[in-house]
Amino acid sequence: MSKAPASVTFRNVSKRYGLVTAVDDVSFTIEPGTLVTLLGPSGCGKTTTLRLIAGLEMASEGEILIGGADVTRLSAADRDVSMVFQSYALFPHMSVIENVAYGPTVQGLPKARAREMAAEKIAVVGLAGLENRSPSELSGGQQQRVAVARALVLEPQVLLFDEPLSNLDAKLRRRVREDIRALQQDLNLTVAYVTHDQEEALAVSDRIIVMSNARIAQTGTPRELYEQPADLFVADFIGDANILDGVLEEERGDRGLVRLGSIQLELARRGAKKGPVKLAVRPDALAITTVANGRASVEGVIEHSSYLGRSLEYRVSSPLGELFVVDNGRAAVHAPGSKIQVGFSESGIVVLPN
Amino acid sequence: MTAITEAAGGSSRPRSAGEGRGKRRTGAESVRSGPLLLAAWIAYALLPWYWLDFQAPAGMAGYPLGPAGSGLALALSGKAWWLAPILIPLIVATVAWRTADPLRRNGLLVFAGALGLWAVLKQGFVVGLKGWNFAWVAALMGGPGPSQAGFGLGAGLLLLCFLLLMCQGLAGRGWCRGDAFIVSAVGIVVALILLFVFFPVSTILASAFQDNAGHLDFALFVAKITDQSIWGLDCVTGRLRCGVAWNTLFLGVLVGVATTALGLAFALIATRTDFRLKGALRILSILPIITPPFVIGLALILLFGRSGAVTAWLSEWFGIPRSRWIYGLPGIFLAQALAFTPIAYMVLVGVVQGIAPSLEEASQTLRASRWTTFRTVTLPLLRPGLANAFLLGFVESLADFGNPLVLGGNFEVLSTKIFFAVVGSATDQGRAAVLSLVLLAFTLLAFWAQQMWIGKKVYVTVGGKGDAGLPLPLPKRVAVACYATALPWALFTASVYVLILVGGFVRSLGRDYTITLDHYLSGFRIEQGAGGLVFSGGAWDSFFATLEVAAMAAPLTAVIGLLTGYLLTRQRFAGLRAFEFSTMLSFAIPGTVIGVSYILAFNVPPFELTGTALILVICFVFRNMPVGVRSAVATLSQIDKSLDEASLTLGARSWTTLRLVVLPLLRPAILATLVYSFVRAMTAVSAVIFLVSAKYNMATTYIVGRVEAGEFGIAIAYASVLIVVMLVAILGFDRLVGKRKLGRREAPPVTVAAGG
The missing domain is CATH 2.40.50.140 (Nucleic acid-binding proteins)
Incomplete structure (x- = not known):
């Protein structure tokens, strides 16, 4: 891939729904080409943070920068970010190749070029030959790879994963998380990855951002978090204690x-x-x-x-x-x-x- | 919020050589007001301001003045000087277009749009057909004042442009995540609902407080609304008649109880027995949709009227004297019970199926007998459904107009009383408005009770997980009771429909059973004329007009209904709840009230629409829109929102997402809405009877006219033609989609959640 990955920076970002604060004054930077996990119990604001990066939620306060440019007020369609959804969100009325070619198609590329790009990414995730299947004819693991291919096809500056393994069975999870990590390193991507499973987070991440009650509890490498937890919450959440x-x-x-x-x-x-x-x-x-x-x-x-x-x-x-x-x-x-x-x-x- | 376009328009964002990314549009480009502004100027300066009649070409004499004159020309020439101030918002909008600073530009756009809407509407309401519309303006300005006709093409388009300009400005200021399409869609739907639901209803309200000369008169309102003819209780004490309000309520309660009981019996048979003719019960769910409501009343007259088939037979064989007992309460009650039992059935079938069988199995494993289980588990769980069915029957009875019209006799109900207050010999619009208010209050109270009382007690008995249990068969005594009620009633219903289908082919039911095609010929004769086929039958005009109006209304209903449903489920904006409530309001308003309010509101400028096909189309669109909303909401809430979001993150804007992702998934809902609104437009009578004109007579009003003239043969022949046409439409649709979901009439939130 020719393009350099971009960084993601949050500066004092908050997101409020009425009286509820989902993300409270959060600041961090994801370095280019790293995989950073947002980890925390359900309701801690990690998914909201991910959606703030995607532009699916608009920050109430603060600034969001991608690749150094301010994107705080840009809508999802205008940000160079793709997302793999927890439910995969494959369009059920389109075939595999149509799903993957959707991005280039709506960007206005010619259909042939869009399909070419899609076929290339389908091969990258190892699904060549299944282009004309409908998503419902694929297994859970295959559907997930289609979702990854679809997110990759526009070669985004940042790739987002929202609990990508939660719909897979336990044995498959280990395989898929290794695949995601390998893909991220091969393609040199900036990835933000949401999970509530600390073991998964320890296994895939360059760095982990542990969130609790809408705030960042601690940021660090997996080893730092496990061996030097900043507080009681992190000690208890990362590994048992x-x-x-x-x-x-x-x-x-x-x-x-x-x-x-x-x-x-x-x-x-x-x-x-x-x-x-x-x-x-x-x-x-x-x-x-x-x-x-x-x-x-x-x-x-x-x-x-x-x-x-x-x-x-x-x-x-x-x-x-x-x-x-x-x-x-x-x-x-x-x-x-x-x-x-x-x-x-x-x-x-x-x-x-x- | 700061301006979204500011961030978007900046060139600070680094772009790399990656393919496709260069195509990603920025927010600034999406908010483009140029074309809209151009359209606004054309509407004001070139298009005819007053002309709207698409049937008659505008007289081009004297253009740009004259009858097809443009707003600008009329304003500058002084013929309609009050149109001149509209120039100001147009100029402001043009300045906004040239402004570079996005924050200022969007602010100006909002200001120009709002000011424009206000300026156009204000002059329209102040200067009427007969001069100043308000006494105080006349006092201020002196004289009767100038006069003008209603809004035409130019005025309408200009209003739309101002609205959209305002929406663009609001989107630019960050409303709805800065999405101009969404803000515009919300703006248009809200404007349409304000214009075609709230404006007419508030006109009724205003009219109730005025005397017929248009002066505010509160004492008169009090006198009218407490009138003895509405609230009198003489029937309790003496032999005099009761007030029309009590009649209506009494009938509504009777019908509600009867339809609920019958519907429950049918529902239990359909779901809890191994009754062999269950397939026939499915017909029950289609019947109310395809039957114009008053057709049942008509059939009852043909059976039990003075010269009805059964009456004749009874008098011949048993010497029972012919009488007019069917006219009045018994007749209306029978007709409404026949017409509305299927609705109760459909609600209750859903509720009975929604009861998790494991609950009954749990009761059985605790050693309760079948009867005890039914009494202590099943029935209590059914209670909200029963209340729901009752309220629906009650409201339908209140709103029914056709049956009381043909069967009422001396028994008056509110809906017919309203009708006669408008079209009768003693036309009294104020009285019609007061009666409409009473009827509206009853219906809204019933809906309110439903929301408040039942809405909170809904037992969602089926969760997301599948329930492996088997439903219990009915206890013996319940089964017997069900069969004893339902079977005779089913036979009765069947014979009524057979009569409707057969009645058109005999000379005169009850008197002369000679088989004849006369009725069909007089209505639907087609002759070979000089220039090809000539549709010379008397019914063709109304038949074609009905098809035309229904065919125009159906797609509009689908578009507006589904768009609203999409906004309700997929977007978050301030006032969402109020928005949802207002979209459902038009469904709660009885047709008669809608009819009266449309006459009151749209008979005079600025929105002068009566006598056109347009008002019929509009009436149907807003009557049936809630069905589209509901089916879109139901379908969309089953489709994960992340599909839309995936499309957004791939760079598609909300319009592209709507087109490529949401619409294809909504296809069943679209088709259902199309067919439903088409069919409802063909069967409706209560609202349209006020709105039809000589040119646009509708099938139903034509049939009612024939009934009133005593021409039962042709009426029944026409009715069966309608039923067959709609049956074909529905079955064709069924075949097309392969889904049998059509039976659901607007079923208000029942307890059902689909099993997983």
Whole structure:
């Protein structure tokens, strides 16, 4: 593709419906050629943000720039942006090729040229030979690829995906998300991608924008978000976490000595001051043993256990509160009621700022 | 909002060499006022201001003055100096067109459009056919004042141009996401509804408060509306007649109860029994659409009138004396019950089918007997549907005009009373207006009750998921009751229709059963004349006029109705709810009231339309528009909005999207609306009877005329021709679309949601 991808910039954008604020003073930049995920629980404003980029919603306040140009007041038809819809939104009265050729056709290109462009993109998504099928004759995965081809055909500056995997079955999702990522990297596209599935977001993104209650909770690479969550919400939303109360007893440079019940851990302080702190403890940072394992373990009683094949999940009651533990080892299953020890490793535990 | 065009017009947006992108239009180009402005100037300066009669060519004598003179020429020559101020908004609009700054330009456009509309309308209402229309203007200006005819081609086009200019300005200022097409569509629909629904109805209101000389008289209104002939209760105490309002209400309640009970019996048989002739029940859903309502009354006269078939038979074999019992309450009641039971049936079939079978199965697994289940689960769930069916029957009875007209005798109801107040020997428009107000109040109250009371109690019993359960068969006693009510009634209905079809082929029902084609010949004779075929039968004129008007009204109804439905479902703008309500209003207004209000509003300038085919077309379009709206809303709400959005993100504007994506998907709704409005235009009688002229007589009014003249044979022959024509139209449509959804008359939001 000859064209350079464009950046997307939001400057203090808000969107209000009457008294409801769907997007509240949001600012971010999507660098050209990257895939950025908007992640958050339903109702957090991520889809509205995506629609603001597309021009399907008009911002109440703020500026939206695509490729450096102000598009805040441009309608969807005038923005160089295409979107793959959650429902795919394939026109049911048109064949595959007509669907894909729709964009160039309404731009006024000759029909033959439009079809040529469409056929090229259908080949890119690997559907050559199905051009004359109607969308209803395709499987869900194929329909989705038609939707992608249709969005690609105008070679937009920015490509948007609205929960593209939600209508696919679990096995297919992994395949399709790899395909989307490969396509984005091969064609060097700027992509904004909405999902509520944190695992999906971690898997495909260059960067993730986590949204909560119409605002941005944290922005960062997948690794940054998982290992250094900015707050309780992000820690809890990206991967599971046990949120425990601890006390920072001693500041040691950028690290600190944290007391958690009977145990003491030395952790990165992340700006926290001496006094009570919240800790996010990943379930796989905990290990269940039958005998005490030095200083860093507490007693507990198994409340509930689930066997998931690849791993074991436990709910353990302990003096620190209820703990959620994932055991990836091949250890024996502990029956509910067993008295056990829960060991803390320092790697999967983070101090939350404030 | 700042101007959308400002951002769009700037060249700051980098464009790359990618193909197709160069074609993407910008917002600035989409808001182009040049052609509109040109049209406005042509309308004002060149087109005939007053001439509208397309049947008679305008006399070109003296042009640009004279009868076909243009607004500008008449204004400058001083013949119609009051047209001169219209120049100001035109000049403002021209200045706007030359203005580069988009914010200022759009502001000027809005100002020019609004001022233009005001200027044209104001002069039209102030200067009437007989001089000043308002006493205070006459006092101010002195003398009787100048006179002018109604708006013609030039004036109409100019009004439209001003409206569109204003809409363009508003779109430029960011209304409806800056989409000029959407703003213009909303503007046009709102203007049409204001002109053809609100304006006539408010004219009725005004006229009710005036004496016949046009002076405001509140005491007279009070006297009229509390009149003994409307509200009298003498029938309770003595043998005198009751007021016409009570008659109407009493009849409405009777008909509502009867049609609901009968409709329920039919609906239960159709959905919950293995009755073998269910196919025949489907006919029930088509009948009310293709039968002009008064035809039932006509058939009843032929059966039970003094010389009716049954009357004759009874008097011959049992010596029962011939009487006129059918004229009056019993006759009207029978006719309306026959005519409106199918409507109740259609509502209730939907409701019965909408009850999730799993609810009844749940009741059964809790060890309730079939009867207990029916009594404690099924019936309560049916309650909103029953209330709905009752209200529909009630409202239909109130609005019915044909049956009381042919069967009423001395029993007066509001709709006929209104008619006679307008066309009778003692013409009294004020009285007609007062009676119309009472009728309108009753109907609106009924609709309001429906919305307030039932609308909130709707049990949506079928969710999106399919329900695997099987509906229970009816308990024995209910089944027996249903069959006992429904079967005799079905037989009765069938015999009435057989009579309608056969009646035209015998000399005189009840007297002389000789088979003859005389009735058809006198109505529909075709002769081989010198210049080819000559349609010499007496009915041909009205038949062709009806076809012509119906064929003109149908596509317009579809366009306006579907466009409105599209706006309602796919666009968000301020005042959406009020907009929706106003589109449904014309459906709630009884035809008689519409007829009277159209006469009052459109008989005088500036909108002088009576006597033309145009007013009939307009009347049908706005009477039937809600059906188009409803079917578009129903279809579009099943089509995901993301289809439109996908089209938008691919660079198609809303007009292109509408044309390429929405319209193809709306095809079934379009066809249904076309056929429905065509058929309704052929069967309607209540509103058009006020609006027909010698030139444009309609089939239904022709038949009513024959009935009143006692020529039953030709009336019934004509009616059966109409029924056959419409049956062919509907079946042809059925074949074309392959979908049997036509049975739904405007079914107000019933409890049904389609199972998944």
